Amino acid sequence: MSHQPASAPHAHDRSSVSRIMLHVCLALTPCTAFGIYIFGWPALFLWLTTCVTAVAIEALCLRVGGQPLRRLLDGSALLTGWLIALSIPPWAPWWIGAGGALFAISIGKHLYGGIGQNLFNPAMLARIALLIAFPVQMTSWALPLPIGSEQAPGFAEALAISFGGAPVADSFTGATALGHLRTSFTLHQDARDVLAQDFSLIEAVVGRTAGSLGETSELLVLLGGLWLLALRIISWEVPVAMLLGVALPSLLANLVAPEHYAGPLFHLSSGGLLLGALFIATDPVTSPAGRSAKLVFGAGCGLVIFIIRNWGTFPEAVGFAVLFMNALTPLLDRYLRPRVYGRLPGGKPLQAASPTARVKQPGKT
Amino acid sequence: MFNLLSPVRGGVHPASHKDRSSALTIATAPLPERLYLPLRQHAGADALPVVRLGDKVLKGQLIAAAASEVSAPVHASSSGRVVAIGPVTAPHPSGLAANGIVIECDGDDRWIDVDLPSDPFSQEPMALADRVAQAGIVGLGGAIFPAAVKLKQGARHEIKTVLLNGSECEPYLTTDDRLMRERAEQIVDGARLIQHILRAYRIVIAIEDNKPEAIAAMRAASEPYGAIEVEVVPALYPMGSAKQLIQEITGREVPAEGRSTSVGVLVHNVGTVFAIQQALRYGRPLISRVVTVAGGCVARPRNVETRVGVPVQNLLDFCGGLTEVPAQLLMGGPMMGMVLPNAQVPIIKGATGVLALNRHEVPRDDASPCIRCARCVEACPMGLMPLEMAAHARADSFDGADDYGLKDCILCGSCAYVCPSHIPLVHYFQYAMGEQDARRSAEKKNDYTRQLMEQRQLRLEQEEAARAAAKAKKRKPTATTTEAAP
Numbered sequence: 115m116s117h118q119p120a121s122a123p124h125a126h127d128r129s130s131v132s133r134i135m136l137h138v139c140l141a142l143t144p145c146t147a148f149g150i151y152i153f154g155w156p157a158l159f160l161w162l163t164t165c166v167t168a169v170a171i172e173a174l175c176l177r178v179g180g181q182p183l184r185r186l187l188d189g190s191a192l193l194t195g196w197l198i199a200l201s202i203p204p205w206a207p208w209w210i211g212a213g214g215a216l217f218a219i220s221i222g223k224h225l226y227g228g229i230g231q232n233l234f235n236p237a238m239l240a241r242i243a244l245l246i247a248f249p250v251q252m253t254s255w256a257l258p259l260p261i262g263s264e265q266a267p268g269f270a271e272a273l274a275i276s277f278g279g280a281p282v283a284d285s286f287t288g289a290t291a292l293g294h295l296r297t298s299f300t301l302h303q304d305a306r307d308v309l310a311q312d313f314s315l316i317e318a319v320v321g322r323t324a325g326s327l328g329e330t331s332e333l334l335v336l337l338g339g340l341w342l343l344a345l346r347i348i349s350w351e352v353p354v355a356m357l358l359g360v361a362l363p364s365l366l367a368n369l370v371a372p373e374h375y376a377g378p379l380f381h382l383s384s385g386g387l388l389l390g391a392l393f394i395a396t397d398p399v400t401s402p403a404g405r406s407a408k409l410v411f412g413a414g415c416g417l418v419i420f421i422i423r424n425w426g427t428f429p430e431a432v433g434f435a436v437l438f439m440n441a442l443t444p445l446l447d448r449y450l451r452p453r454v455y456g457r458l459p460g461g462k463p464l465q466a467a468s469p470t471a472r473v474k475q476p477g478k479t
Numbered sequence: 480m481f482n483l484l485s486p487v488r489g490g491v492h493p494a495s496h497k498d499r500s501s502a503l504t505i506a507t508a509p510l511p512e513r514l515y516l517p518l519r520q521h522a523g524a525d526a527l528p529v530v531r532l533g534d535k536v537l538k539g540q541l542i543a544a545a546a547s548e549v550s551a552p553v554h555a556s557s558s559g560r561v562v563a564i565g566p567v568t569a570p571h572p573s574g575l576a577a578n579g580i581v582i583e584c585d586g587d588d589r590w591i592d593v594d595l596p597s598d599p600f601s602q603e604p605m606a607l608a609d610r611v612a613q614a615g616i617v618g619l620g621g622a623i624f625p626a627a628v629k630l631k632q633g634a635r636h637e638i639k640t641v642l643l644n645g646s647e648c649e650p651y652l653t654t655d656d657r658l659m660r661e662r663a664e665q666i667v668d669g670a671r672l673i674q675h676i677l678r679a680y681r682i683v684i685a686i687e688d689n690k691p692e693a694i695a696a697m698r699a700a701s702e703p704y705g706a707i708e709v710e711v712v713p714a715l716y717p718m719g720s721a722k723q724l725i726q727e728i729t730g731r732e733v734p735a736e737g738r739s740t741s742v743g744v745l746v747h748n749v750g751t752v753f754a755i756q757q758a759l760r761y762g763r764p765l766i767s768r769v770v771t772v773a774g775g776c777v778a779r780p781r782n783v784e785t786r787v788g789v790p791v792q793n794l795l796d797f798c799g800g801l802t803e804v805p806a807q808l809l810m811g812g813p814m815m816g817m818v819l820p821n822a823q824v825p826i827i828k829g830a831t832g833v834l835a836l837n838r839h840e841v842p843r844d845d846a847s848p849c850i851r852c853a854r855c856v857e858a859c860p861m862g863l864m865p866l867e868m869a870a871h872a873r874a875d876s877f878d879g880a881d882d883y884g885l886k887d888c889i890l891c892g893s894c895a896y897v898c899p900s901h902i903p904l905v906h907y908f909q910y911a912m913g914e915q916d917a918r919r920s921a922e923k924k925n926d927y928t929r930q931l932m933e934q935r936q937l938r939l940e941q942e943e944a945a946r947a948a949a950k951a952k953k954r955k956p957t958a959t960t961t962e963a964a965p
């Protein structure tokens with residue numbers, strides 16, 4: 115591909131894949147930093163391990179696949195690793211992160227042919243694979259213990275948690291709000307009571323709740339996402355449609371049966387929904403290209419999340435929903451294209467203007 | 480990207496780089512020693528030479544005649560002697576030669592006697608259109624479609640609006656800007672002549688909002704007349720594309736596979752309108768034009784009025800020469816312009832600019848795989864899916880590429896301009912279009928051959944039948960004859 119034909123245009127907006135990926139990483143930095151602060155050293159170790167593994171595996175795969183090593187610089191592997199680190203329990207042992215990165219990059223990406231070729235979002239593929247293979251480790255959520263607070267693990271202790279396989283005391287872990295609601299729901303408790311006890315909107319938005327790194331501070335995730343929107347690195351269609359896809363049905367369900375269903379605010383502020391809507395479903399490779407296709411894709415993600423959260427067996431649904439809609443992306447791209455200039459939506463040419471008035475000099479046509 | 484204020488979808492905002500060349504008035508380039516005039520400077524068939532080697536020619540004399548309906552004649556752009564008829568370097572990236580006529584200038588620059596036309600407004604529209612055809616005028620905005628053909632086509636339809644394209648959306652280029660500032664009256668006069676030819680209801684002059692002086696000049700010039708509006712359009716590439724401009728001005732889209740006349744609009748570039756005015760008022764054929772000479776390597780960028788046929792090198796020299804070896808030499812703008820193999824290439828009628836760009840101005844990053852980011856889809860003013868078109872074209876699946884919009888592509892390059900993977904999308908489209916064309920003409924040829932075969936078959940059968948009938952007739956009276964005459 116290094117041969118460049120000298121064809122027009124001879125100008126460029128100077129964008130590049132690596133700039134896009136690095137901007138996304140930058141947008142993730144505030145919420146990651148906050149998450150690391152909240153969950154302490156183990157979270158930092160896990161994040162580092164996952165990212166480094168992802169990049170190392172990418173290098174290996176490029177090598178084996180005979181692709182130019184300079185593609186390492188596009189930053190896509192770093193971003194995949196980063197997203198995995200943000201969506202697993204922050205106190206999980208190192209091999210959860212490393213294993214996830216290995217799976218995502220080798221099977222989720224390079225088995226399909228490398229960057230741009232994969233059908234499924236590699237980070238979500240890894241997350242779901244981990245959830246199925248290691249359900250215990252993947253659902254032990256550390257309670258927030260900010261660095262420096264009394265009970266927080268020290269550096270050495272953290273090393274033991276991340277790398278030494280030291281057991282984490284039960285008192286340090288808890289269920290996520292979603293998990294809690296799910297359990298209570300099966301015990302036939304009233305959703306309103308459970309939420310009243312267990313869920314505080316402020317805490318959820320600010321991020322002082324149990325969860326993965328990226329699921330905690332909705333505020334910082336939103337901030338990063340808005341920045342990307344402003345830079346036009348992501349487009350609004352998928353996030354907006356996805357959030358509406360969750361909010362509208364939950365509003366409806368909550369109005370009809372408040373004892374069974376939590377309201378839209380609970381859903382919007384819990385779990386990885388915002389992270390999913392702004393950073394995961396917007397992955398260019400695995401989401402559709404046209405505007406209407408993007409809207410359908412986003413709405414579909416939202417709807418599947420709502421369904422899984424309320425009636426499915428897993429409390430967290432973003433990963434499944436995104437993968438499900440990823441599978442539909444080629445179809446959406448095929449059938450929901452933009453309308454072409456001068457053509458009707460189906461592709462037929464527009465009708466010429468008032469055919470009766472067209473011929474001015476009948477003899478000359 | 481979405482423009483809330485404009486009906487035009489997509490588009491891009493490349494850096495304009497227009498300041499330096501638009502600040503200076505149009506200068507006149509000196510007479511060269513030799514003029515190189517290619518026989519095809521227009522869309523359509525090559526013009527046919529009507530002079531012989533060694534002939535003396537005068538400025539404005541016809542030297543090659545239009546070969547068919549869609550073609551344009553070529554005139555001598557100065558007086559002198561025909562020294563060669565044959566291959567000259569043509570403006571084409573391959574550097575391949577095309578047929579042309581070389582004139583050695585005698586320095587007198589003497590005009591041929593032109594018959595000064597009477598008041599054109601009192602003449603028949605078709606006679607005026609013929610005059611435009613004889614003047615060899617083509618679309619000077621770069622489209623190079625013979626202007627008279629457009630006028631004659633337009634005269635057969637109901638044209639509501641004559642749309643003057645002064646948007647000049649390509650970066651660097653400022654010829655139309657300067658023309659409108661300096662020759663506003665002639666342009667308005669030309670527009671009114673076109674209106675007269677087409678019996679159009681109104682004239683709209685569309686100018687991008689980054690040319691306030693041109694807007695003011697055109698407003699002032701059109702003041703005395705009714706039914707002329709100057710419309711300010713947002714600076715957006717490719718606003719200068721006829722389809723997009725019509726959409727912006729009328730809010731309507733030209734039907735696919737149709738012409739702009741079918742929405743009652745005829746678009747002419749302001750430079751073309753000026754040339755038409757010169758032809759109708761003064762009988763001058765198209766032998767010169769204004770060219771923007773610019774780019775980071777040009778010492779003193781400015782607009783230059785030059786004869787057609789002058790080597791690019793002369794213009795570069797006239798503008799102070801090159802300050803460094805250009806990374807790319809272009810004819811036209813950076814978005815749709817053509818790479819020149821060298822500076823010996825002559826200026827042709829459709830040359831809007833000569834750009835000598837330095838290596839900071841031509842980004843040439845290696846292409847990497849498509850990440851399906853859909854920026855190209857958002858940037859496409861035609862609503863196509865460039866990523867899919869390119870993927871299919873690369874796989875030689877041309878029908879697939881057509882299916883995703885190749886047949887509606889205007890090759891504007893907006894998609895490639897924003898592609899973060901630096902994929903040469905337009906290159907793939909050109910390749911696929913070329914292949915499609917080749918395939919279509921091969922099919923036509925096959926069809927034709929098949930037809931010939933069938934006709935021959937039919938003829939043979941008929942002959943056979945006729946012979947058999949004749950034989951049978953012959954046989955009747957002499958039933959005993961068993962052997963037929965061969």
Ligand code: SF4
Pocket residue numbers: 848849850851852853854855856865866894897898899900901902
């Ligand atoms: S802009 Fe380039 S990388 Fe993005 S989808 Fe289009 S072709 Fe692919």
Ligand code: SF4
Pocket residue numbers: 858859860861862863864865887888889890891892893894895904905908
């Ligand atoms: S070159 Fe073709 S595909 Fe690309 S933006 Fe222009 S019209 Fe669309």
